Amino acid sequence: MSTDKAKIFYTITDEGPFLATHSFLPIIESFTKAAGVNVETKDISLAGRILANFPDYLKEDQQVTDALAELGDLAKKPEANIIKLPNISASIPQLVAAIKELQNKGYDLPDYPEEPQTEEEKKIQKRYDVVKGSAVNPVLREGNSDRRAPKPVKEYARNNPHSMGEWSSDSKSHVATMDDHDFAHSEKSVTVPDADDVRIEFVDTDGNVQVLKESTPLQPGEVIDAAAMSKKALVNFLENEVKDAKEKGVLFSLHMKATMMKVSDPIIFGHAVKVYFKEVFEKHGETLKKLGVDPNNGFGDLEAKIKELPEDKQAEIRQDIQECYENGPDLAMVNSHKGITNLHVPSDVIIDASMPAMIRTSGQMWNKNDETQDTKAVIPESSYAGIYQEVIDFCKEHGAFDPTTMGSVPNVGLMAKKAEEYGSHDKTFEIPGSGSVRVVNKAGETVVEHPVEEGDIWRMCQTKDAPIKDWVGLAARRARETGSPAVFWLDENREHDAELIKKVNAYLPEFDTEGLEIHIMSPVKAMRFTLERIKEGKDTISVTGNVLRDYLTDLFPILEVGTSAKMLSIVPLMNGGGLFETGAGGSAPKHIQQFLDEGHLRWDSLGEFLALAVSLEHLGKTFDNDRALVLSETLDEANTQYLQNDKSPSRKVNEHDNRGSHFYLAMYWARALANQSKDAELAERFKAVADKLEENEAKINEELIAAQGSPEEIEGYYWPNREIVYDRMRPSETLNSIIESV
């Protein structure tokens, strides 16, 4: 066994998980070194990725390696073993803030050119766009996903149910979605038989051709889809929904995925901002344009930029804003104390997490008076919106789900090689005029074509054949391993899904499916089928495409176990390696805020603990490292103890927090190592550690709690001073010295 290969790569990311890592990593390192396993960190934080992309602007000692590119290469190799924590998928306001912070720290980076004029500015914007939005996950996800709530997590939720808002049958909450002229209704899908290379062109009404993307290589058997959303229809839809929300007295709330759909969704978001604040944009259009206000960045961009105006002009605009609020429906709030609405910035309300939060809260969101209220959830694109309406209807009919009895819905998700919509951003365009967009193959034939008008959004998606086959196989394997029915959420009436159904039917017989229950149903029917089973306590595997993978792996965990942080998220890489994502959620911006305000970190690292256990297991099996297997088994045992003894962080200051949770994990892990009999040397070594941790429990807790209660200064948000972070995240000398003594 080469020790170099017995390596786990652990990612340094942002916000909550970034802080947590400073406390947990030293524990991991000291435990794994006992088994000859090396842990190497790779910084893929937003700030780290910015620096990695601009070496030519930095002094030599400021330059950093491109850790994401290195991990992306590694993910294609059989020895890959990567633990990936959630990272910021930056909206433009976040990107701009991170650049500013780095500039203030002496990194001579160029500004983000929001409206690039010169060639140089266009180049700079292109380089920053590499870092924008969901730029990490697609690079690492060289495999499909297997996400589920592990048994002890489900058991814990059954015995300690989280709160669930009650549902009333007369709830006015509902989903609003387009019924025509969106992507779903215009989708055209083709499976290409042979390798090809297509060009995407816009042809105006005079026949002038503008190439939108010169080359998109296609593999044999690849499925390509193209679709367009009409701007006119979208604006019309939004106007009607604003009016309807007002009439019905419900909150208006927009739910998008502007991070992963980083080209299309900010544009849609911008239209919603312009529709809601129509009078402001109509009356002050010229002024706002001069200020460089970009509604696609959210209403917050307008609020920030009008501060540059003279007081009287500002007051006039503010008066008109006030009138929009008075004449329009109330907006769902992100932070009612700070007056931050759902339309403030496109990265605040992200559909995968925001819709389940609403469903868990009786179908309500927060209004400006900090009360919950029935809501119109506006999801313009209709491809998947129906699944949420189905859940709402189900809850109205049957009441809230009961975590003590409900079944579980694991997911097998198609995501390898930038599958489907989540890989579409480099093939998504806001159309400059009337005409058509066509996809032309190497032979010069038009493969698909759509009539378009100015402002329409046109996009193309790719789904490669090998990932589809791998996904079908993974579904069959999970059905076999669990005995649960597996449902492919595919709609035969949707062109893309119809192509996939053909492949599913072709590939399923290649796997062992004898005796398995496998269905193919449209997403809405699959949701109904799954919910009926869940209510009876039965488990159902959802086998979905990339978008539903994302939506369902927050939705069901949040309903079943209270959070997607407790999910096991495995990505068996197609070339044999393992990518272990920690939970199915994000980096929880509210958590770092609380830590900065009062020194309490409520981030639950259970996702990291679970990922580490499977990563060690993978490593042990791949490289015949028995010690790694012992570490993995004992960590499983520690995770169960952690749950049974309720050691997740509290939400309140001056109570057990993330740091305390790491202490308990270490204590349980050390004891489990001491108690096992497979490796006497390890048992001996960890007995002393377990004894010391247990003897000092009260003292360590005291030292950890004493560190809370006042604001923290870590010299930055996106690029904090890591020495200070280590210091603040490791405040117990007693714990530190025991960990160092391992």
Ligand SMILES: NC(=O)C1=CN([C@@H]2O[C@H](COP(=O)(O)OP(=O)(O)OC[C@H]3O[C@@H](n4cnc5c(N)ncnc54)[C@H](OP(=O)(O)O)[C@@H]3O)[C@@H](O)[C@H]2O)C=CC1
């Ligand atoms: N895999 C990835 O890299 C992902 C990254 N993201 C990124 O994360 C950021 C935030 O996304 P957002 O949609 O707000 O969703 P988050 O999942 O970060 O947060 C939603 C809420 O979930 C709860 N939560 C999530 N993780 C944990 C945890 N480990 N412990 C305790 N509670 C947890 C928190 O609830 P409470 O506040 O009640 O404590 C939190 O406020 C964005 O930048 C987004 O792009 C999002 C999803 C996945």
Ligand SMILES: O=C(O)CCC(=O)C(=O)O
């Ligand atoms: O990459 C991102 O921005 C989010 C990923 C995500 O939400 C998921 O995979 O569940």
Ligand SMILES: [Mg+2]
């Ligand atoms: Mg998600």
